[in-house]
Amino acid sequence: MATPKDGSGRQGSWTFITRDLEDRTAVPFAVYRTYSGAGGFWKTFSFGKTSKEPVAMQLPEPGPPVVPAPTSPPSLSYNPPESSDLEALLSSVLRDAYRTQTGPADWRCQDITSEPGRTQVLTRLARDLGRTVPGSQLHEMRRGEDVERFYSIPVRDKNRLEEMAVKELPANIKINWDYE
Amino acid sequence: MALGMQGMWRTITSLGKGLSFGRRLPSSQASYSSLWQGGNLEMPRPIVLLDKREEIESLLLRLGTCEVPISKPFVPRQAWLESMRDYDEQHLGLVDLHPDVFGVPPRLDILHQVVAWQRNYKRISHAHTKTRAEVRGGGRKPRPQKGTGRSRQGSIRSPIWRGGGVAHGPRGPKSYYYMLPMKIRVLGLKVALTIKHAQDDLHIIDSVDLPTADPQYMMDFVRYRHWGDSVLIVDINDQMPENIVKATETLNTIGLIPAVAINVYSMLKYQTLVLTLPTVRFLEKKLLWHDTRFAPLYPYHMPYRDIP
Numbered sequence: 001m002a003t004p005k006d007g008s009g010r011q012g013s014w015t016f017i018t019r020d021l022e023d024r025t026a027v028p029f030a031v032y033r034t035y036s037g038a039g040g041f042w043k044t045f046s047f048g049k050t051s052k053e054p055v056a057m058q059l060p061e062p063g064p065p066v067v068p069a070p071t072s073p074p075s076l077s078y079n080p081p082e083s084s085d086l087e088a089l090l091s092s093v094l095r096d097a098y099r100t101q102t103g104p105a106d107w108r109c110q111d112i113t114s115e116p117g118r119t120q121v122l123t124r125l126a127r128d129l130g131r132t133v134p135g136s137q138l139h140e141m142r143r144g145e146d147v148e149r150f151y152s153i154p155v156r157d158k159n160r161l162e163e164m165a166v167k168e169l170p171a172n173i174k175i176n177w178d179y180e
Numbered sequence: 181m182a183l184g185m186q187g188m189w190r191t192i193t194s195l196g197k198g199l200s201f202g203r204r205l206p207s208s209q210a211s212y213s214s215l216w217q218g219g220n221l222e223m224p225r226p227i228v229l230l231d232k233r234e235e236i237e238s239l240l241l242r243l244g245t246c247e248v249p250i251s252k253p254f255v256p257r258q259a260w261l262e263s264m265r266d267y268d269e270q271h272l273g274l275v276d277l278h279p280d281v282f283g284v285p286p287r288l289d290i291l292h293q294v295v296a297w298q299r300n301y302k303r304i305s306h307a308h309t310k311t312r313a314e315v316r317g318g319g320r321k322p323r324p325q326k327g328t329g330r331s332r333q334g335s336i337r338s339p340i341w342r343g344g345g346v347a348h349g350p351r352g353p354k355s356y357y358y359m360l361p362m363k364i365r366v367l368g369l370k371v372a373l374t375i376k377h378a379q380d381d382l383h384i385i386d387s388v389d390l391p392t393a394d395p396q397y398m399m400d401f402v403r404y405r406h407w408g409d410s411v412l413i414v415d416i417n418d419q420m421p422e423n424i425v426k427a428t429e430t431l432n433t434i435g436l437i438p439a440v441a442i443n444v445y446s447m448l449k450y451q452t453l454v455l456t457l458p459t460v461r462f463l464e465k466k467l468l469w470h471d472t473r474f475a476p477l478y479p480y481h482m483p484y485r486d487i488p
Contacts, residue, residue: 069400070267076406113255115274123271132270134380138258 077157078131086151089128094144097121108145125151236261236272236386243457246278248468254279257377259384261457264424265391267404275384275457278464280471282377284370291375293360294368294444303356309349312337318344361486362477366470372447373463381408383454388415388436393426398434408451409433414442416458439463 080086091107097117098110112118122141126132129151133141141147158166165175240261250256256276263269277283312318318337325332339347376382383405390397402411410433413424418438428434435450439459447453455463480487 069397070404073404073406119274122274126271132260135257135259135382136378136380138260138274139255 074130075157076155078129078155080152080154081129083152086148090125090144090148090151093121093124093128097124106144108143108148110144111142112144112147113142121147131155232265236263239386239457240273240275243275243461244273245276246464247461248278248464250278250280254283257282259377259382262383262385262405263387263389264385264401265389267401270405272386275460277377277460278468281370281464281467282374282382284367284374286375286378287367287371290364290368290371291444291448294365295448297358297360297365298443298445300356301358305350305354305356307350307354308352309346311347311349312339312345315343315345359486363470366467368444369442369463370467372444373453376447376453381452383407383452384460385454385456387456388413388424389421390423390427393423395427395429395431398427398431402434402452407454410450411435411452411454412437412446412450413454414439414459415456416462 081089094107094110094112097120098112112121122133122138125147131151133147133150137150141150156163161175169175244261246256257279259275259277260271261273261275263272312335315337318335320335322333322336323330333341335341335344337344339345373382402408412435413428414437415424416439420436424436428436433450435446437446439462442463
């Protein structure tokens with residue numbers, strides 16, 4: 001039986017189509033493979049050279065400088081300030097943003113749908129109070145009173161179990177964190 | 181929201197190219213690209229931006245409001261314009277979102293239909309069993325009809341025999357291909373976008389520029405911004421900056437797709453959806469076009485399969 005001519009050293013016997021005009025004994029029919037060689041079926045395929053010279057390991061090149069991460073993500077909890085402080089802040093922010101417009105006397109009735117005052121109001125309040133109006137509620141902020149209502153609602157970050165874990169408990173209460 | 185579809189599936193939906201097995205509806209000939217027939221079929225061009233502050237302002241000036249007019253009683257939804265260049269760039273401006281795309285009623289039944297379609301239309305089941313006629317052997321009557329005291333049998337390959345054929349088993353490759361009407365698929369995209377926005381899982385960025393190609397920066401950034409466990413980033417073109425491609429290549433919770441690859445399955449699979457501003461305008465334009473088309477996509481004298 002003919003052996004493969006590409007020098008890969010495959011085991012098993014082959015009958016393969018040859019275009020060599022001098023060799024008239026090749027049979028141009030089905031290609032047979034036998035699996036009797038060492039290694040079985042899959043070793044009849046060789047995917048590249050099996051013997052390689054040892055190559056020195058190449059360390060990866062140092063990449064661009066990594067932007068250092070902040071220490072921890074900001075907490076999502078929000079405690080509103082005192083109502084008087086909140087009113088003072090809101091009135092000053094709204095008056096600064098809509099100073100040139102002849103609005104109503106009370107800042108609560110001030111319409112905040114017009115730009116660029118709207119962006120200024122919402123950005124300043126997000127920065128000063130530490131809580132941003134989420135996208136789903138932005139279209140509901142139409143007047144000063146809507147903003148006041150939003151910023152007077154507290155937000156809790158942790159559930160009750162996590163709050164109990166960090167707070168000091170009386171001596172007769174113990175939380176068992178292990179599951180058995 | 182208990183949709184029951186969050187983060188459990190492993191298959192990623194790719195652009196459906198239709199099946200070669202079985203006949204196809206004419207409405208499905210060009211796969212998802214047929215969905216983007218908003219006037220002309222030209223692809224959106226990339227936007228080259230120069231200086232950051234000015235470019236953001238010019239971007240907001242150009243793309244901050246909806247191009248498609250909004251009819252009178254409805255007001256646009258809004259979202260913050262953010263950036264991925266730094267951890268704290270979260271309030272670059274406000275972006276208007278068309279209410280007929282980002283404020284439609286939340287049709288969960290449409291979402292279910294579209295997701296089921298996405299999972300099934302590419303499916304070919306190759307289960308095949310042999311019947312009693314196909315199982316080898318069984319041509320001879322094994323014993324005489326009468327006289328042996330045993331039950332009468334005609335063939336050793338009948339379905340009641342061990343080794344016999346299967347009576348009502350699966351027969352051959354079976355295709356589960358079907359096409360939902362185009363407007364249902366469009367409505368599915370609108371509902372998915374609306375629900376993402378309503379649940380605060382939608383973020384809009386000016387562009388996918390990153391300061392570094394480090395995947396660790398991407399993970400820290402996502403954690404810092406509280407963007408959730410998995411993020412799907414959609415840019416307008418498939419040619420993206422090198423940094424974002426390298427940063428997200430090895431991460432399996434952050435996906436990066438062009439705008440034409442957006443689909444309901446992927447939007448529900450990833451917790452957070454992040455769109456660039458040009459992508460938002462592109463989606464609005466393409467999805468709203470279907471609201472005002474009343475002519476067929478191709479003439480009625482050509483073959484249709486789904487008209488009664």
